[in-house]
Amino acid sequence: xxxxxxxxxxxxxxxxxxxxxxxxxxxxxxxxxxxxxxxxxxxxxxxxxxxxxxxxxxxxxxxxxxxxxxxxxxxxxxxxxxxxxxxxxxxxxxxxxxxxxxxxxxxxxxxxxxxxxxxxxxxxxxxxxxxxxxxxxxxxxxxxxxxxxxxxxxxxxxxxxxxxxxxxxx
Ligand SMILES: [Zn+2]
Numbered sequence: 001x002x003x004x005x006x007x008x009x010x011x012x013x014x015x016x017x018x019x020x021x022x023x024x025x026x027x028x029x030x031x032x033x034x035x036x037x038x039x040x041x042x043x044x045x046x047x048x049x050x051x052x053x054x055x056x057x058x059x060x061x062x063x064x065x066x067x068x069x070x071x072x073x074x075x076x077x078x079x080x081x082x083x084x085x086x087x088x089x090x091x092x093x094x095x096x097x098x099x100x101x102x103x104x105x106x107x108x109x110x111x112x113x114x115x116x117x118x119x120x121x122x123x124x125x126x127x128x129x130x131x132x133x134x135x136x137x138x139x140x141x142x143x144x145x146x147x148x149x150x151x152x153x154x155x156x157x158x159x160x161x162x163x164x165x166x167x168x169x170x
Contacts, residue, residue, distance in 0.1 A: 099148035
């Protein structure tokens with residue numbers, strides 16, 4: 001039993017991976033095993049004892065599922081659109097991510113905290129992200145970078161924003 005314990009510890013320690021069959025791993029009660037052979041994708045990685053799947057392939061699949069979920073999440077679309085607009089305003093003269101000064105969860109929470117009555121993430125596009133002080137007010141690059149900061153952002157109903165922008169209200 002002590003011998004088995006020692007081999008399981010060896011497996012956990014990186015760099016001391018022992019070549020082990022799935023059956024042996026299951027016998028030892030290990031969740032993972034290492035065959036010493038590459039998976040179909042060419043990873044030299046441990047496999048899950050439960051299903052024999054490569055742990056690296058599995059992690060990549062999980063990441064891509066996460067990525068797809070992110071693409072469908074309106075708050076994530078809002079973040080990407082905001083970052084893209086910031087990049088368009090700065091035109092390579094400064095880092096849009098730095099100027100915005102926050103990541104996706106931070107911007108999501110910041111904007112959600114400023115929702116007007118009736119605003120939800122599902123209604124994104126009926127409302128949009130607006131600069132409280134318009135970027136056009138900036139006279140220098142420094143001022144522009146400052147106005148790009150997320151503290152200058154708010155959610156605004158689209159119609160309100162059109163009115164604010166000087167377009168004819170219908
Ligand atoms: Zn793999």
